[in-house]
Amino acid sequence: MTGISSTRISLRDGDWPDPPASPESAPFVAAAREGRFLLRRCTACGKAHWYPRSLCPFCLGETAWEEASGNGTIYSYTVLAREDPARTIAYVTLAEGPTMLTSLVECDPRALAIGQPVRLVFARSRDGTPVPCFRPVEADEAPGSEPPS
């Protein structure tokens, strides 16, 4: 045995710590409640970044909100197998370029891999605030297409 639990990691919807609220994050939260994932992109150098900031972290230029694809790949991850239920901490590189600290959900922790395609899914915190998480893209699910409903 590897020590990594075979328990599937769930979405844990409604069971995440409440993220800190701030005026800067309010538009992100409002869009997330509608299922849209927003990033900020610099209007001067054109680079997107995470987390959202009003000034570009690369050139200090002005930034603007844009809707992101929600597609990414696993850059790095850790399975916290001793927690009950087990959870993950991961860096996911978004299709738009930024790498964000997040969690992998709705997955078998033994089947995760660096470079694996993942897609955004919003879980809710205890007070109902959307929390951006990622789940593996299924083999029969083409990148960019909507999951079957």
Ligand SMILES: [Zn+2]
């Ligand atoms: Zn910039």
